[in-house]
Amino acid sequence: MNIMQDIQNNLKEEIKQAVIKADLATAEQLPDIILEKPKDSAHGDYATNIAMQLARIAKKAPRQIAEEIVAAFDQTSASVTKVEIAGPGFINFFMDNNYLADLIPVILKEGEKYGRSTFGQGHKMQVEFVSANPTGDLHLGHARGASVGDSLCNILDAAGYDVEREYYINDAGNQINNLAISIQARYMQALGKDWPMPEDSYRGKDIIAIGEDLVNSYKDEWANKPEAEQLAFFREYGLKYELKKLAADLEAFRVSFDHWFSETSLYDEGKIKPTLALLKEKGHTYEEDGATWFRTTDFGDDKDRVLIKNDGSYTYLTPDIAYHKNKLDRGFETLINIWGADHHGYIPRMRAAIQALGYQADTLEVEIIQMVNLFENGEKVKMSKRTGKAVTLRELMEEVGIDAVRYFFVMRSSDSHLDFDMDLARSESNDNPVYYVQYAHARICTMLSQAEEKGFATDGDFDGSLLVAEKEEDLLKRLGEFPKVIADAAENRTPHRMTQYIFDLASTLHSFYNAEKVLDADHPERTKARLALMKAVRVTIANGLNLIGVSAPEKM
RNA sequence: GGCUCCAUAGCUCAGGGGAUAGAGCAUUGGUUUCCUAAACCAUGUGUCGCAGGUUCGAAUCCUGCUGGGGCCA
Numbered sequence: 153m154n155i156m157q158d159i160q161n162n163l164k165e166e167i168k169q170a171v172i173k174a175d176l177a178t179a180e181q182l183p184d185i186i187l188e189k190p191k192d193s194a195h196g197d198y199a200t201n202i203a204m205q206l207a208r209i210a211k212k213a214p215r216q217i218a219e220e221i222v223a224a225f226d227q228t229s230a231s232v233t234k235v236e237i238a239g240p241g242f243i244n245f246f247m248d249n250n251y252l253a254d255l256i257p258v259i260l261k262e263g264e265k266y267g268r269s270t271f272g273q274g275h276k277m278q279v280e281f282v283s284a285n286p287t288g289d290l291h292l293g294h295a296r297g298a299s300v301g302d303s304l305c306n307i308l309d310a311a312g313y314d315v316e317r318e319y320y321i322n323d324a325g326n327q328i329n330n331l332a333i334s335i336q337a338r339y340m341q342a343l344g345k346d347w348p349m350p351e352d353s354y355r356g357k358d359i360i361a362i363g364e365d366l367v368n369s370y371k372d373e374w375a376n377k378p379e380a381e382q383l384a385f386f387r388e389y390g391l392k393y394e395l396k397k398l399a400a401d402l403e404a405f406r407v408s409f410d411h412w413f414s415e416t417s418l419y420d421e422g423k424i425k426p427t428l429a430l431l432k433e434k435g436h437t438y439e440e441d442g443a444t445w446f447r448t449t450d451f452g453d454d455k456d457r458v459l460i461k462n463d464g465s466y467t468y469l470t471p472d473i474a475y476h477k478n479k480l481d482r483g484f485e486t487l488i489n490i491w492g493a494d495h496h497g498y499i500p501r502m503r504a505a506i507q508a509l510g511y512q513a514d515t516l517e518v519e520i521i522q523m524v525n526l527f528e529n530g531e532k533v534k535m536s537k538r539t540g541k542a543v544t545l546r547e548l549m550e551e552v553g554i555d556a557v558r559y560f561f562v563m564r565s566s567d568s569h570l571d572f573d574m575d576l577a578r579s580e581s582n583d584n585p586v587y588y589v590q591y592a593h594a595r596i597c598t599m600l601s602q603a604e605e606k607g608f609a610t611d612g613d614f615d616g617s618l619l620v621a622e623k624e625e626d627l628l629k630r631l632g633e634f635p636k637v638i639a640d641a642a643e644n645r646t647p648h649r650m651t652q653y654i655f656d657l658a659s660t661l662h663s664f665y666n667a668e669k670v671l672d673a674d675h676p677e678r679t680k681a682r683l684a685l686m687k688a689v690r691v692t693i694a695n696g697l698n699l700i701g702v703s704a705p706e707k708m
Numbered sequence: 709g710g711c712u713c714c715a716u717a718g719c720u721c722a723g724g725g726g727a728u729a730g731a732g733c734a735u736u737g738g739u740u741u742c743c744u745a746a747a748c749c750a751u752g753u754g755u756c757g758c759a760g761g762u763u764c765g766a767a768u769c770c771u772g773c774u775g776g777g778g779c780c781a
Contacts, residue, residue, distance in 0.1 A: 192728075201726060207764070214764075239727040240765075454710070496712055497779050522713060523778070564721070567713055569777065571720065576733090581746060583733065591746050599743050606743090652722070655731085666739085666748040708746065 154269065155255055156632035159231060160187055160198070163245060166230035167200060167221065174224040176210045176217055196236065196244030197629075203241040214241025252628035253616025253681075259631060259688040267695050271639040272313030278479055279305050281490035282402065283320040286394035287331045288356040289544035290401055292524040293492045296570065298545070299561035300521055301490045302407040303647040303700045310699060311642035316484070317409045320475065323391055324415040325468065330354060331394070332387035338363025339386070343372050356542075362393055401546050405554060406701045418474050424466065427474040428459060436508045446473075451504035451513070473505040480511060488517045488645070496520050519645055521566050528574040552577040558701045559586040563651045585655055589697065590705055592658035596690040597706040599670055603683055608671060614681040623664035627685060630657050631692050638699070647700065654696035661689055 164185040171177055183205050187198045203218035210217055218237040225235060234246035259266045281301030284294045301317070308315045322328075334354040340347035342363040349355060366374070366389070374382050395412075402408065418424055428444070431437050436447050442462030446469070449456050459470045479487055487506075491498070499518050506516045526533040526543055533543065548557050556577040563585065564570050576583055603610050619628065634653070641649040670682045694704040 188726080190727080191730080195727070199727085204726080204764070242727065493713070493778055495779080500711090520713075525777095568721075569714070573720080576720095579746095584746080585732075587746050588732090591744080595744060595747080602743055648722085652731085659731090662747055663749090665743080666745095669743070671743050708744080 154635050155251060155258065156636065159247070159251060163187065163198060163230050163232070163247075166226055166232075167202060167243075170221045170225040171202065171206070174220040176206055176212075176220060181209050182206075190244065195238060195242070196234075197247040197249075198245045199238075199242045200245075201242060203237075203243060207241075217241065218243050249625055249628075250617065252625065252632065253619050255628055255632050256614075256616060256684050256688045259691055260684065263691055264695055264698070266691055267634045267638050267699075268310045268312070269635045269639055270312040272308065272311045272642060274312065274314045275486065276314045276316075276484050277308065277486040277488060278316045278318055278482075278484040279308070279488045279490065280318045280320055280479075282407070283322070284398065285322045285327050286391055286398060287327050287334075287354050288394070289358050289542075289546065290398065291542040291544055292526060292548070292572070293521070295405070295545040295548060295557065296524050296561045297490050297492065297521050298402060298405060298407045299558050299701070300519070300566055300647055303558075303562045303650065304488075304490075304519075304642075304645060306699045306701070307638055307647055307650060308642045311639045313642065316411060318411045318413055318479075319409045321395065321412055321414045321416075324419060324471065328387055328391060329383070331359075331390045332383045334359050335362050335366070335386040335390045336382060339366045340375065342367040343375060345375075358394070358397065359390075362390060365393075405545060405549060406558070413475070413478075415471055415475070418471050418478070423474045423478055424471060427477050428470065430477075431459075431473070431508055434508060434510075446501075446504070446508070448501045448504035448508075451500075451507045453500040453504050457501050469501060469505075472502065473509075476502065476505060476516070477509055480506075480509065480515070486515060486517065488519060490519045490521060493520050493522050517645070519566060522569045524561075524570045524572055526572050526574060530575075533574075555590070555702045556584070556586045559589075559651060562647045562700050565646065565648050585651070586702065587708070588662075589654050589658040589693065590702070591708055592661045593690060593693045593697070593704045594706060594708040595665060596661070596686045596693075599686055600683065600690070603671055603679075606671060606673075608676070608679055608683065610680075610683050610687075612680075614684045615677055616681060616684075618678045618681040619685060621664075621668055623660070623667050624682075624685060626660050627657075627664055627689060630660055631688055634692050634696070650696055650700050654693055654700075657689070657693060657696070661693075 164187060167185050168179075168182060171182060172179060183202075185200060185202055186205075187200055190196060190199045203214045203221060206212075206217050207214050215237060218241045221243060222235050222237060225232075227233070227235065230245075231248045231251065232245050233248045236244045236246075238244055262268075279301055282290070282294055282298050284290055290298070305315050305317050330350075330352045331354060333350045333352075337347050337349050337353060338359050339362075342360075353359075374385060377385075399412075428437070431446060436450065437459065438445050438447060443458045444460035445456045446459050447456050457469055458467050459473075460466060476487065489502075496518075499520075502518070503513050503516060507513050545557075552574060560572055560577050561570070577586075580587060600610060619625070630653075637649060637653045641647055668682070670679065670686060672679050697704045
């Protein structure tokens, strides 16, 4: 049930009828009625530009058309109290807002389900995100990807899509060999040996810890074994250790995956060769210079790509194609990959692969997450991956708290660079948007418990018609928008809109709080109605916070 | 050199064909015998990077240019 949607659909239908009745256009000619919410409330609750759009079809001036529509418009059945024509031909509608209070029982009944809809119609999608190599700690970029990906999944789910979250483990490539030699070096160093870090080694703190762990468990047992045996062991040990740590860090960050997919399994289960054979069979490959090429230029890539190098080994692309084929074979209708900006160049060839496999190009969507810069004391924090001096997700969580990190990373549009202000995220002040929103929630909780203490009735029927103050109407309107905000954020893959919404809702609540008194013994009935409204706001803020993985504290 | 993201208030950013372009912060002033002042109210702020084009209408769409980030060669 979605009251706001019903009201809007009804209004659109009445406008349509009026246009036809006024003989301005036939039902076939009529474009979709667009209702927008004017920024200025003096322009009504809704406005439509239909008169301007019809100017060409009806061959009349927009304002003239608007006059005729208004004359034919049935206000009563559209729940409209006033209609105005304004500007170049906008028709502004002022709604009879009595229905608004009806939202409250609906919200209270639906509780944590409020906001959910069937908008996505169970469309099967898979979101692959983070997918960091198991060779080190998660850093800032992964953290942003994790926040955005998880929030997006929550939002898609709430909007009625059927979503699966997947993490792709790059456990087959050369990076795992580098992990093994890095661990070997740290192990030897932990034994007190003079062993320099190899050229391509990983230098994160986690690898040092692994070296020390190994010495504690095995003393120098592995130092004298044959090289190949050593490296195989370090490889296996390191992979297990890193994966466990990745999962634990993500879990702490309130991100969990439905499926961890191993690259190695593609080899073990023989998925690579059939994929290559399929591409060849469909005529998308050719041999040149001893290598096998994929003709991605047929699908808009700027040059063809090698699949099998002349030494017989695969490029990175080959298992990735097999992986995406596997995803599609699993029946997902849409694949969303969330990648860091450094991978954007990879999109055309992946898209080409999807098409070569016989799917529409837009079956694969790639959301690019732009870079994060960390600021502390007004200065950019310098980072270097090579030397292991990157700030890790775990450090960030400990430093500023999970709620702030999650909120800050979804606060901005993904395609903007993000300046992460450590001092702001840490600050327990009104500058900090996380606290601002959480405080609104806590504030309501306090009111509700005070109400109990003071003996106000907090349950049962209430008279919604007593909610007539301007700030009450503002709150109700915002509450009603929630399901649509979720659906819009899902459809456009823009989780940052959720932070905007809950910030606005919190702001409206704070404003109401300062203007009106809720607990008022002189007006018991109004108090009852306001308490019901407060509960509805509390539910909605909590649901909104939950969608972005931020807690809704009862006390602050 | 190719590709890509970005350019909007002093700062950080929303807005992605519609009316007088918004928010937070910063500035200045005010609000508490009263439900949490982590709050509220008031206050000024703009060549929407530049130039063309499409449109009844462009910050928004298209092209080019400039500047910055990133990736690739």
